[in-house]
Amino acid sequence: MLEERDGSVRHAAQRQAFSARFPASRLRGEGTVARRAWRREYVRRIVGVDALCALVAGAVGYVVRFGPPGVATEDVSLAVALALPVIWVAAMLVARTYEERYLWVGPEEFRRVLSAAALLLATVGTVSWAFKLEVARGFVVLALPMAAMLTLLQRFTQRRWLHRQHRHGRFQQTTLLVGHRAGVEALHAQIDRDAHHGYRVIGCALPRADGADAEVFDGLPVLGGFDELVDLVHRYEVDTVAVLPSPELDGPALRRLGWGLEDTRAELLLAPAVTEVVGPRVSIRPVAGLPLLHVERPELTGVRRLTKEAFDAGSAAIGILFLAPVLVTIASIIKLTSRGPVFFKQERVGRDGRTFSMLKFRSMVVGADRMVEDLADRSDGNGVLFKKKDDPRVTAIGRILRRYSLDELPQLINVVRGEMSLVGPRPPLQTEVDQYGFDMHRRFLVKPGLTGLWQVSGRSDLSWDDSVRIDVRYVENWSLTFDFMILWKTAGAVLRGAGAY
Incomplete structure (x- = not known):
């Protein structure tokens, strides 16, 4: 009897705590089916716009190759152009790009769209050759890639719209x-x-x-x-x-x-217990009759590493040439607006714990590194990294450079030298490394990066634990595709300027 009364009291307290956070008026009539109704509409919208993208791509491909219908009509290609929306949606359906588990988050949806487009291109070529159909290659090579590009763009746009709805408490x-x-x-x-x-x-x-x-x-x-x-x-x-x-x-x-x-x-x-290991490194395999989680070793050496280094060096060299006017302009403004050198050099710790001299445009007064101790008790950082939002050491032009990460551009020279990568963990100071735990030393298996997960996930606004988790996640799951995704997100992070101080 006593246990029953205690249980009733406890459940009453739970209901009271629950109601305080989520009033009944908000939950009444909001069953699971009602809350998920938006999913069907979302999928239907994607299917319809996919078909529209294919129709536009087919029309553009046909007009570019043959001109308007009736001018130089090509019956087979015209038929393919008209049927392309149905064929395209069918290909997306076969590739399972409309399944909810692949939508809304993660790169799998986009990977499947690209795979479906490549398979469809190969299928059209094989069928036209086997049945001797006169489908113009110029039309196919233009229409299908355009359909894929438009499909990826519209899906990305709809995903961003949905994410905004989520942030505002809807769906x-x-x-x-x-x-x-x-x-x-x-x-x-x-x-x-x-x-x-x-x-x-x-x-x-x-x-x-x-x-x-x-x-x-x-x-x-x-x-x-x-x-x-x-x-x-x-x-x-x-x-x-x-x-x-x-x-x-x-x-x-x-x-x-x-x-x-x-x-x-x-x-x-x-x-899973290994939450930072994701993607292709994890698979379920039958072992001794049991489905066990198999974790592959991270690929940090070999051909993939050489490919990454070649891509980094080549892209950085092209970037320096392309941005030369910007670099010269920034250097001139720094020289004219404050006394001291244009560049700021600082010893940082790179791959395998080796130190190197990292380059930046000087955004602070001369001797700013020696003023850290005087400002340490007013740090806005996370306990290990010293950061200050209204740092008195920053020059007027430096605030603009730091706001848009323009002070980091000289690190392209470090990338060409082989000391840094375009994408990787943030290059730390030796004083920070001295405070690292065991997990954080994992980051020294790869080169530090000009940008990385840290930069696109909040930068200085992150806690120390989050910084550790993000750096370990990058090392554990590195791939060229992952790098490209981070580079894509870097542009948005730089424009927003979140955590840049």
């Missing part, structure tokens, strides 16, 4: 975090940082030994314990259950949880 799915306190706190912070993913955390479930009877943890209502998960999903109409590694939730327990969620619409997400 979200309720999420329950399951795990121990440390894991729940870290995942909650990560979800808050990446609000564009659209997960709205409504509470957490903790093991009994970790405080499942508490009312609130990390600003979240503690809705119950591990033994109540299925009941919690029904009670609060949870859309997503995110489970962190916990000894209490072993294989049999997770299997039973999955069975219990089968009669709900909730998605089950399992966070």
